[in-house]
Amino acid sequence: MNETLGAVVTVAALAVGLLCLVAAIRNRPPDLSQFVGAALVEVAALVLTVVAVVAMIGGDRPTEVGTFVGYLFTFLALPPVGIALARLEPTRWGSVILTVAMLVMPVLVARLNQIWEATGA
Amino acid sequence: MRDRLNSGPGLVLVIVYGIFALSAGARATVQITTKFDEAPEAYLLSALAALIYLIATVGLARGGAFGRRLALVCCSAELLGVLVVGTLSIADKAAFPDDSVWSVYGRGYGFIPLILPIIGLYWLRHTARADRAAGTH
Numbered sequence: 707m708n709e710t711l712g713a714v715v716t717v718a719a720l721a722v723g724l725l726c727l728v729a730a731i732r733n734r735p736p737d738l739s740q741f742v743g744a745a746l747v748e749v750a751a752l753v754l755t756v757v758a759v760v761a762m763i764g765g766d767r768p769t770e771v772g773t774f775v776g777y778l779f780t781f782l783a784l785p786p787v788g789i790a791l792a793r794l795e796p797t798r799w800g801s802v803i804l805t806v807a808m809l810v811m812p813v814l815v816a817r818l819n820q821i822w823e824a825t826g827a
Numbered sequence: 828m829r830d831r832l833n834s835g836p837g838l839v840l841v842i843v844y845g846i847f848a849l850s851a852g853a854r855a856t857v858q859i860t861t862k863f864d865e866a867p868e869a870y871l872l873s874a875l876a877a878l879i880y881l882i883a884t885v886g887l888a889r890g891g892a893f894g895r896r897l898a899l900v901c902c903s904a905e906l907l908g909v910l911v912v913g914t915l916s917i918a919d920k921a922a923f924p925d926d927s928v929w930s931v932y933g934r935g936y937g938f939i940p941l942i943l944p945i946i947g948l949y950w951l952r953h954t955a956r957a958d959r960a961a962g963t964h
Contacts, residue, residue: 772861776853780846791842799835803842810846 707822708761711754716812719747723808730801736792740804744792747811748785755782758818768822777821781814831954832898833890840950843943844884847936851877851928872912873927876940879904883947895951902947909933909940 722743729740755778761767768774788807792800833841855873863870879901886897913932926935933940 770857770861772857773854776857777850779853780849783849784846787845788842791838794829795835795838797835799839802836802839806839806842 707819708754708757709819711750711757712815712819715747715750715754716815718743718750719808719811719815722747723805723811726801726805726808730798730805733798734801735796735798736800736804740792740801741789744785744789744804744808747808748782751782751785751811754815758822768824770821770824774818774821777814777818781811781818784810784814828890828894830890831957832895832951833888837887837890837950837954840943840947841884841888843939844880844887844947847928847940847943848877848880848884851880854928869927872929876905876908876928879908887947895955898947899951902944902951905940906944906948909944913941 722740725743726736726740729736758774758778762771784807788804792803792807794800795803831837851873855870855877858866858870858873883898883901883905886894886899886901888894889897909929909932912927912929916927916930928936928940932938
């Protein structure tokens with residue numbers, strides 16, 4: 707898996723997660739900067755996915771392709787679902803929802819890396 | 828339907844449960860379709876856990892009396908599952924050759940599988956009380 711893109715998603719998600727966490731602590735509902743931030747993380751996640759899928763089609767793939775693809779679905783779904791739920795909840799808890807979604811993204815990047823590396827490919 | 832159950836912290840629970848339902852479900856699907864014979868019990872257990880997370884997500888998201896009942900059954904089953912499987916996986920390692928989401932009380936997932944049902948049950952109780960106090964039930 708492309709490690710640079712993984713790092714980009716990780717750093718972006720941590721930064722946006724921190725922004726959301728601060729808003730939650732300050733008892734603020736999610737604002738535009740949080741939604742835009744989460745959307746940018748999704749764009750980075752999409753780029754990572756496209757690059758990974760192209761690599762897999764090209765023959766460079768993990769042994770557990772199924773598991774990798776399964777985690778990719780969770781990975782791609784998380785920011786949009788977080789945004790949708792946070793929009794339903796215009797209170798501090800909306801900011802908490804986005805915080806959770808953003809902080810889980812680096813965990814998923816780590817899992818995806820782990821599954822990819824497990825092949826030694 | 829929005830009510831006390833799926834508002835505020837309740838909606839945070841929905842996304843956490845959703846993440847678990849999706850990742851546990853994806854993992855169990857792969858295990859069962861590609862290497863079921865290696866550890867059928869462990870993989871069926873993974874699938875059961877994923878199903879419970881999924882139903883709990885639906886119950887919490889749906890709200891209302893029915894959603895509450897679904898969530899209550901699932902959170903209870905989850906707590907029981909993580910305690911029983913967690914204990915058995917330490918006592919009898921041979922019976923659990925491949926890690927499931929509940930092995931060693933969910934250590935592979937930062938013990939969240941152990942904490943989550945407790946928070947879920949607390950939230951169900953908390954909102955039921957608030958509803959009773961408000962006279963909406």
